[in-house]
Amino acid sequence: MAPRYALAKRKAQQLLEQAGITKPPVRVESLAKHVGARIRYEPFSGEGLSGMAYRQPDGKLFIGVNALHPRNRRRFTIAHEIAHLVLHQQEDLHIDEAFTINLRSDLSSLAVDEKEIEANQFAAELLMPAAWLIDDVQDRQIDLESDGTAIEELAKKYQVSVQAMTIRLSSLGAARG
Numbered sequence: 122m123a124p125r126y127a128l129a130k131r132k133a134q135q136l137l138e139q140a141g142i143t144k145p146p147v148r149v150e151s152l153a154k155h156v157g158a159r160i161r162y163e164p165f166s167g168e169g170l171s172g173m174a175y176r177q178p179d180g181k182l183f184i185g186v187n188a189l190h191p192r193n194r195r196r197f198t199i200a201h202e203i204a205h206l207v208l209h210q211q212e213d214l215h216i217d218e219a220f221t222i223n224l225r226s227d228l229s230s231l232a233v234d235e236k237e238i239e240a241n242q243f244a245a246e247l248l249m250p251a252a253w254l255i256d257d258v259q260d261r262q263i264d265l266e267s268d269g270t271a272i273e274e275l276a277k278k279y280q281v282s283v284q285a286m287t288i289r290l291s292s293l294g295a296a297r298g
């Protein structure tokens with residue numbers, strides 16, 4: 122099965138719209154609530170475990186997040202786990218090692234499988250919606266080599282890591298990667 126990029130993107134946009142979120146930083150915790158999921162922050166032993174999405178037999182939804190990870194990383198993990206709950210409902214338990222949450226979702230050689238590619242695509246669109254970013258960047262080209270400050274400011278505004286913002290801008294063609 123090929124990754125459903127358009128579906129992942131559309132589902133993220135719909136969720137933002139339904140929750141009435143129109144500007145950054147996206148309150149990802151309230152979006153988890155919006156899809157009916159409770160978040161549990163756990164100090165998972167071993168840095169390698171990022172998070173999990175869990176559907177109980179009674180239908181209750183939970184997202185587990187590694188409390189030991191930095192805040193921006195936890196935000197990306199939550200967005201990624203929301204994607205699994207929304208897009209992959211046939212799965213009761215999904216566990217994400219750090220390597221499956223790959224920011225560079227468009228490189229299929231690095232992503233593990235199509236579910237992960239879809240979840241990463243969803244998370245990127247949820248936290249850094251293309252339309253908002255393009256507005257922010259307008260028509261000026263940000264040079265990743267020399268314009269570190271501009272990217273840092275955007276990362277701060279969207280509450281994502283500088284790495285995530287750099288990759289996102291590059292994949293949107295708003296910056297040279």
Ligand SMILES: [Zn+2]
Binds near residue numbers: 201216
């Ligand atoms: Zn995943």
